[in-house]
Amino acid sequence: MDIRFCECLGGAYDSMVGFSFAVRPPRVEDVAEMAWVHVRCWQETYRGLMTDAVLDDPGFSAARERFWTAALTDKRYRENRMAVAERDGQLIGVAMSGPPLDVAAQWARQLYLLYVVAAEHGTDAGRALLQAVMDPAESAALWVADPNPRAQTFYRKHGFIADGTTQVEDGVREIRMVRAVQTPTTVR
Numbered sequence: 001m002d003i004r005f006c007e008c009l010g011g012a013y014d015s016m017v018g019f020s021f022a023v024r025p026p027r028v029e030d031v032a033e034m035a036w037v038h039v040r041c042w043q044e045t046y047r048g049l050m051t052d053a054v055l056d057d058p059g060f061s062a063a064r065e066r067f068w069t070a071a072l073t074d075k076r077y078r079e080n081r082m083a084v085a086e087r088d089g090q091l092i093g094v095a096m097s098g099p100p101l102d103v104a105a106q107w108a109r110q111l112y113l114l115y116v117v118a119a120e121h122g123t124d125a126g127r128a129l130l131q132a133v134m135d136p137a138e139s140a141a142l143w144v145a146d147p148n149p150r151a152q153t154f155y156r157k158h159g160f161i162a163d164g165t166t167q168v169e170d171g172v173r174e175i176r177m178v179r180a181v182q183t184p185t186t187v188r
Contacts, residue, residue, distance in 0.1 A: 021087040021120075023128045026094070028072050030084060033091040035064035037084075041115035049145055049172050071096065083132035085116065085125040092120045095129035100141065107178060109134060111142035126154055136182035143167065143174040152177070 026034060043055050054060070071077045077098070085093035093116035100110040111134060116125045134140055142160065144151050152162075152175075160177035167174050 021085050021092060021123065021125055021128075023083050023085050023125075023132045026068075026072060026082050026084045028069070030091060031065050031068045031072065034068045034084065034094050035061050037091050037094050037115055037117060038064045038068070038113075040117055044118045045115075045148065045151075046145065046172060049147075050170060054170070080112075081133040083129050085120075085129055087120070087125075092117050093125045093129050095133045097133040097140070105141065107139040107141045109138045109140045111140060114142075121150070127158070130158060139179065139181050141176055141178045143169065143176055146173045146175045 039061050042050070042060075047055060071080065071082060080096055080098035082096045083094070084091050093114075095114040096112045097109050098112055100107060111130070114126060114129055114133075116123075116129065136159075140160070141163075142155065144155060146152070146166070155177050159179040159182050161179070162175050163178050165176040167176075
C-alpha cells in the first residue's frame with residue numbers, strides 16, 4: 001500500500017488516496033469535535049481503569065475544548081505537531097506530539113496522545129495519525145496505560161518497546177515505551 005504522509009510542520013498534508021478517511025492538520029473550528037473524540041476515546045478505553053466520575057464528568061468535554069483551543073492557538077505549543085483523521089466530514093481520531101517535557105530525555109520527540117474512536121480501530125487511521133505527527137528519523141517516547149494491550153501491541157508494531165519505567169497519571173498506571181530512529185528497512 002503506497003500512502004504519502006505529510007511533514008506536519010512546514011509541509012502540506014496529503015489526503016490518503018484509496019482510503020475513505022483523510023489525515024489533515026486541525027483547525028480552530030475543529031476544537032469541539034476534537035474534544036468529542038478525546039472524551040469518547042477516554043470513555044471507550046479507560047472505563048474500568050479510571051473512575052466513572054472522571055469519565056462521565058459533565059465538564060470533561062469543556063475542559064478538553066479548552067485544552068485543544070490552547071494547543072492550536074497558544075505559542076507554548078508551536079513546536080507540537082497535531083493531526084486529525086476525518087471520515088465523511090466527521091473527526092474519527094486525533095494525535096499530537098512535541099518536544100519531550102523532560103530536559104534529560106534521551107529521545108527527540110514525545111507522542112502526547114493518539115486517539116481513534118473504537119468503531120474505527122483496524123482502519124489504519126491510527127497508523128496514519130502516528131506517521132503524521134512522528135518522523136521515523138526521530139527517536140521517540142510515549143506513555144501508554146497499563147493494562148491496555150491493544151494500544152501496547154499497536155505501538156510495538158511501530159517500533160516502540162517498553163523501557164521498564166512506570167508512572168501513575170490521573171490514577172492510571174502507565175508504562176513508557178521508546179523508539180530509536182527508524183531506518184527505511186524498519187519502517188513498514
